């Protein structure tokens with residue numbers, strides 16, 4: 001009987017241990033996501049902000065540039081990944097457009113940021 005009780009306690013320990021671990025890793029993941037989004041926001045601000053509205057509200061400085069929060073309405077954001085990697089010219093025809101070459105890490109950050117501000 002005593003043995004049986006110990007086993008119950010052990011089970012509780014394992015359960016709480018697992019729960020604790022789960023909570024910790026979830027928190028770590030969400031703060032890593034936050035860091036990524038912050039970095040993406042800075043990239044957007046620096047490279048795109050003088051034409052596009054990059055925030056959750058506000059108008060674009062260059063009225064022809066779609067606000068970033070609506071990009072997801074036209075196509076899945078993942079489609080941008082390739083375009084950005086190749087140096088984006090997509091959708092910029094006829095505009096004097098600096099060529100953007102973002103590296104993989106910058107693209108990942110920018111996409112994480114874009115995903116976080118999309119409005120339906």
Ligand code: HEC
Nearest residue numbers: 047048051062064065066074090091092093095096097100
């Ligand atoms: C010099 C001003 C300018 C800068 C800087 C700029 N854009 Fe643009 N962007 C535009 C304009 C204008 C359009 C719309 C052109 C069109 O519709 O033909 C556009 C369109 C786009 C589109 C296509 C939207 C659609 O509806 O298909 C994407 C994606 C985009 N820009 C991403 C970016 C990103 C990412 C950056 C920064 C790395 C950036 N742009 C920087 C002016 C700019």
